[in-house]
Amino acid sequence: MGPIGGNELFFLLQGLKWTILLAVIGFLGGGAFGVLIALLRTAQNRVARTVTTGYIAVFQGTPLLMQLFVVYYGVALLGVDVNAWIAVAIAFTLHASAFLGEIWRGAIEAVPRGQTEAAKALGLHYVSRMKDVVLPQALKISMPATIGFLVQLIKGTSLAAIVGFIELTRAGQIVSNQTYRPLLVFGIVGLIYFIICWPLSHLGSGIEKRMAKAAR
Incomplete structure (x- = not known):
């Protein structure tokens, strides 16, 4: 058994850096597309609703691991040479957009209909209604679920190792193979x-409890 010293811990921290960066890119990119998907899901256009419903069904109905494989090897089949970093960033963005889009769709529909009708009565056009009336309330409603999904996304980054991307879990596997101390390494x-995800989970639970009290 080899020792776990500063070099090994530094390597784990390097993996942690890529884990956080991948989660942030997936969440922000997925959030940007997720807003669009949520708006299309709640639009009056039937085609837009059908297409986005199918998009969400595909990404919610298939494993994230399979999505990583399809993006990583599918892009290569198109003749585009991409490294593992770009492939997993695309996959996580698409994955997050489907889940966040559905979360925010539910939040938009949870906003009391009277709010939208009042905005229409005041002569506000669609963009103003959504930006100034509906979306701010929907964001508040969706906050617990959004934070919960962020926690799942952070943990899901561990699957990126399957296509050769070195994030925290893959870094731990490499250190474990070098030191022959799997229990200690994966305990770390x-x-x-846990240090990353538990505070976020606690924050989401706290927001949900405060919202429940305010609704009484």
Whole structure:
């Protein structure tokens, strides 16, 4: 068994850096597309609703691991040479957009209909109604679920190792193979995930409880 010293811990922290960066890119990119999907899902255009419903069904109905494989190897089949980083960033963005789009769709539909009708009565056009009336309220409603999905996304980054991307879990596997101390190494890796995810989960639960009290 080899020792776990500064070099090994530094390597784990390097993996953590890529885990956080991948989660941030997936969440922000997925959020941008997710807003568009949520708006199309709640639009009056039937074609837009049908297309976005199918998009969400595909990404919610298939494993994230399979989505990573399809994006990584599918892009290569198109003759485009991309590294693992770009492939997993695309996959996580698409994955997050489907889930966030559905979360925010539900939040938009949860806004009391009277709010929209009042905005129409005031002569506000669609963009103003959504930007100034509906979306701010929907964002508040969706906050617990959105934070919960962020936690799942952070943990889901561990699957990126399957296509050769070195994030925290893959870094832990490499260190474990070098030191022959899997229990200690993955104990450290698990602790790092816990330190990141538990405060977010606690924040989401706290927001949900405050919202429940305010609704009484």
